[in-house]
Amino acid sequence: MKRLIYIDATMREESRTRRIAGPLVEELGRRYEIETIRLDGAGFPVVGSEILKKRDRGCVPEKYAEMARRIAAADRIVIAAPFWDMSFPAALKVFFENMSLFHITFDxxxxxxxxxxxxxKVLYITTRGMDIHTGDPLEQATPYISALSRLWGLGDLYVVSAENMDYSTPEEIERKIETAVTEGLAICSTF
Ligand SMILES: Cc1cc2nc3c(=O)[nH]c(=O)nc-3n(C[C@H](O)[C@H](O)[C@H](O)COP(=O)(O)O)c2cc1C
Incomplete structure (x- = not known):
């Protein structure tokens, strides 16, 4: 069975982003063996001088090198991350930096x-508080994920988003989540 890595960068119990991602990952689970990496509480270290010095000596913690190897070997990647400070949570950037390893994810x-x-193929799922659409210059998450996809060689990027969530009624929020799930399932059918 082909392998899919699901990077769950949602940070709230009641996460709307995770509510959209859940049914999509479940659907993909029919065709892919899923490995979920939940970032909340995972404690990936910020990459600073100590880590860089060790990297210069060829030392990378085996658990991170092994995880990066599994990412490099995965057939598909799904990322769920809320829109934070016009991008995504720092925990996801820290995770990427820990996985961006010479000779493993890129060379x-x-x-x-x-x-x-x-x-x-990469599927990126998000919800945004403000009325900011994918591709808006104020939206700095998709361009980053797209650029990293280029560095790591991840292929095509698909985006599922729901917007203006912090300024919508509860009914509108439910409709937006349903619409995003429907759009996402359509992507999943050929993903
Ligand atoms: C720490 C934090 C930062 C946020 N920054 C932004 C932002 O810059 N722009 C925006 O449109 N919404 C912002 N939001 C709102 C979220 O994008 C929105 O509520 C989203 O639906 C939350 O997703 P979740 O339910 O999966 O946690 C922020 C929310 C939090 C908690």
Whole structure:
């Protein structure tokens, strides 16, 4: 069975983003073996001078190297992350930095960097408080994930979003979640 890594960067018990991601990941679970990486409370370290010095000596904690190898070997990646401070939670950036490992998720020759990942499709699921659409210059999450996909060689990026969630009535929020699930399931059918 092909393998899918689900990166759950949602941070609230009642997360709307996770409510959209749940049925999509369940549907994908029919065709993929799913590994979930839940970032809330996972405690990935901020990459600073100590970690960089160890990396320079070729030392990366085996559990992170192993996780990065599983990411590099995954057929698909799904990311669920709420829209925070015009992007995504810092925990997701910290996770990416821990997984962005030379010779594992990407490599370089004398002239350029290239990805080492097998994945050919990424699904990014989000909800935004403000009325900001995917592709709006104020929306800085999708461009980043798209750029990282290029570095790691992750293939095509698909985005499912629900917007203006903090300024909608409870009924509107429910409708937006339903619509996003429907759109997401349509993507999943060929994902
Ligand atoms: C720490 C934090 C930062 C946020 N920053 C933004 C923001 O910059 N722009 C925005 O539109 N919404 C922002 N929001 C609102 C969330 O994007 C919105 O409520 C979203 O639906 C939360 O997703 P969740 O239910 O999955 O947690 C922020 C919410 C939190 C808790």
């Amino acid at each position: 370089s020759d004398n002239t350029h960097c290239y990805g080492l990942c097998k994945c050919s």
